[in-house]
Amino acid sequence: MTALLTADDAAFENLFPDQPFRINHALAGDPRLTLPAILQLVKALPRDRIEYNSGKAAVSQDPSSTPLVDLDPEEVVTQIETAGAWMVLKRVEHHPTYKALLEEVLESVARARGFRDVKRARFTDIQGFMFVSSPNSTTPFHLDSEDNFFVQIHGDKQFAIYDNTDRSIASEDQIEHAITKHRNLKFEDAYASRGTVNELKPGEGVFVPYIWPHWVKTKDSYSISLAITWKTPEVKRRNNLYVANSMLRDRGFPQQAPGVNPAFDAVKVAAVQTMALLAAPLRRSEGLRKVIRSLVLGKDANYYYRDKAKPKQVGM
Structure with missing residues (x-):
């Protein structure tokens, strides 16, 4: 099986799963990851699997005052180039087409790393999150409750990841709040030296370890991205x-x-x-x-x- 997602062997050997590193992928031309396909996915998903708001958020956005957009979910997709919006389609693995896509990617990674299947590679509880964003949109500073291969499909993106291994950026209490209440964290200028800004183009991506804080910004074109996530038993x-x-x-x-x-x-x-x-x-x-x-x-x-x-x- 040809690996759909790759990285330097040294990255997997020395950094995975505790440190971030850049990856490459072969998904940028996949018809399942185009705006027409995403529009059909929006129509098929339950409403609680769709979250969206204005892309004019701050990096350190207060969730209670997140700016919204006066559009329906389908309008966000069809007008994404001018909507000024950010959208995430959650748990897309519930749709058989995207379940197959996620499994194809992680199966290829597992085989390339010498494992028989995804389970032996410890890719369990596999989930997918599709992001569709207008130009010049911001995903505020936040953390996620899973490990993540984040791949860029269309448009350019800045993806900034911050080291919180000593809990000086987000304490245990803040991590608990981000996982159970709202993912956003307060961003301080003092954190800048502890972050790495990855410039991502289609075909590129980044591995984001569990609870490593990050923010994301699109550039001058609309963006499509996919987070391929999993949770180990730990x-x-x-x-x-x-x-x-x-x-x-x-x-x-x-x-x-x-x-x-x-x-x-x-x-x-x-x-x-x-x-x-x-x-x-x-x-x-x-x-x-x-x-x-x-x-x-x-x-x-x-x-x-x-x-x-x-x-x-x-x-x-």
Whole structure:
């Protein structure tokens, strides 16, 4: 099998999965990753798999004041060159066409690295996130709860990644909030020296390790990008701890960071896993997913249903 995604052998040997590195890919001409195909995907996805807003956000954007756009999801795609918008289509692996695409990419990486299949390469819980952005749009400073091969399909992008291994950029409490409430982080100018800005063109990309903060900017053309993500068992366990800690903290019970009390951590992980198993059949319904998110993550967990710009207030 020809590798659809490649990097220097030394990068995989010496940096993966703890440090970022540049990658190359053969997806830029794939018909599944064009605007017409993405428009059909938008039509097929449930509404809670689509998030979008104005691309005129700040790197250090307050989520509560994120500027919106007065467009429907399909209009964002058809007018992307002039819409001034940023859009992410979440969990595209639920669509069989894109499930196949993600698996093709990671299978080729696994085989190229000498593994029999994706499971043995520790690519589990595979998910995909499609990004469609207008020219000169910003994705604010944030972190994500998975490892990520981020590939650029159309247009040029700046992708800046910041080292937070000593937790001086985002503390454990801030990481918990980003994973369970909203991904955005506050950006300080002092962080600049700890970041690497990657200039990405179609056919290029970057590996983003778990919870490494980053911001992204498009340039003078509209952009299409794809995040091919996965979670190892260790990452899933840590995310479960953040969810448990957040739920308990919201109910007035202060919590220690993951790893401080391993015995209690094990109890919390088991409880979250049990709740997830019980909720799994209910999550097939968009309405019930919305309710579950509110119960587990808080009243603002469904913030991405803010479709359009708020109407201007008419003076009295």
